[in-house]
Amino acid sequence: MKKISIVIPTYNEHENINIAYNAVTELFEKNLPNYDYDIIFVDNCSTDDSRSMIRRLAEQDKEHIKAIFNARNFGQARSHFYGLTQADGDCAVLLHADLQNPPEVILEFVKKWEDGAKVVIGIKDNSKENPILFFLRTCYYKVFAHISEVEQIEHFSDFELLDRDFLKVLQDLDDPSPYLRGIISELGFKMERVHYLQNKRERGKTKANFRTLYDFAMNGITSYSKSILRVATISGFVLSFISVVIAIITFVKKLLFWNTFEAGIAAISVGVFFLGSVQLFFIGLLGEYILNMNVRILHRPLVIEEERINFEEK
Known part of the structure; x- marks a missing residue:
């Protein structure tokens, strides 16, 4: 039986942790019964009760729940990347705890993976987020695509399925400042795309702000553009x-x-x-x-x- 690892990064997501766990569990029990799975929560030093909630879930469901608690907040990109390198499934899916990226899209990911894709990425056709923010993201993607040395995929927001072969490469990269979206394009594995509508965040507050978005953008530009x-x-x-x-x-x-x-x-x-x-x-x-x-x-x-x-x- 093939195993799928679901990596869920968290930072002050106590309102979403149980809901995300239930959504993933229901998805596998109803739609993917022929696959084994585990859920890896990677907590980036939350200051709310996220960790205690994860501990309870890990105690209740030892078969499927794993957890990594970071010593401090190392930043979103590094925490995401590290979580993927710790997955031991035949493939791994990065899923945000707020479920803005719908878990049911994973079914399409798995189908394309079984058809031979090594990487399956989710592309936002549209989003229920702030339209101004969506427009600014679009501008960034278009500008970056013109100056980058590798393909930069518009409206790809780290919602992806990665095959074990790809995960092994990530483990060997040894990059202290990874830009995963660029790495996925750069490595050249067979890739498929799934288009979807991104949901509006229903619970909690987004952790993205100008500083984190600027840092993320500069990391991408300085890594992939001369x-x-x-x-x-x-x-x-x-x-x-x-x-x-x-x-x-x-x-x-x-x-x-x-x-x-x-x-x-x-x-x-x-x-x-x-x-x-x-x-x-x-x-x-x-x-x-x-x-x-x-x-x-x-x-x-x-x-x-x-x-x-x-x-x-x-």
Whole structure:
């Protein structure tokens, strides 16, 4: 009997944990009775009673429930990635605890997996989330797709099924700052897509904010794009050329109209501020690349476990 691991990351999701557990259990009992399964809760140091709820579930259903408690909040991307590397099923599915990604879509994932796909990803055709946020995500995907060196899949939000062969590669990557969406495209395994409508979050508050979204976006861009650095180089040449041309024109006009021509303090100030802004922008981007390199050079672990429950000792 094949085994499917369901990885459910949690951070202050006490309102959703039992509901997610019941939804997955019902899905397998009713629709996937010929598969064994386990549910791996990866808790990112919740400050509510999420851990106590997971402990109770793990005690009640030792056969199907496993848990990993991180020593601190290591960030969403790292926690997700680590949870997948700890799955021992023939495949693993990453499912968010809020169930915005409908569990029933897993049935389509499994069907395509059985047909030979090594990776099956969920694509949001639309979402019941804030339309402004959905629009901003669309803009990000389109821009990133144009500057990335590998395919970036629009509206793929880490809802996927990964075959054991793919999971083995993830375990061997040893990347302290993984960008899973890029890795999936980069590795080139046979991939299928399932389109779905993302639900609105019914319980609890989203943990995504500007800082986490910005960090996630910069990790992707600095990991998979050289274009921005090259734009900086080209911009430097172009602006230098324009500056030289303007300087020559100004010098010639001053020679021809010595008594009447004035360069103007306002024009000079605008030029200085413009060039300064361009420099600061690209210095900031360069800093993002250096920060990404620094994280990888330090090579600290993805996460530090505080405790794990119901895992067999190896």
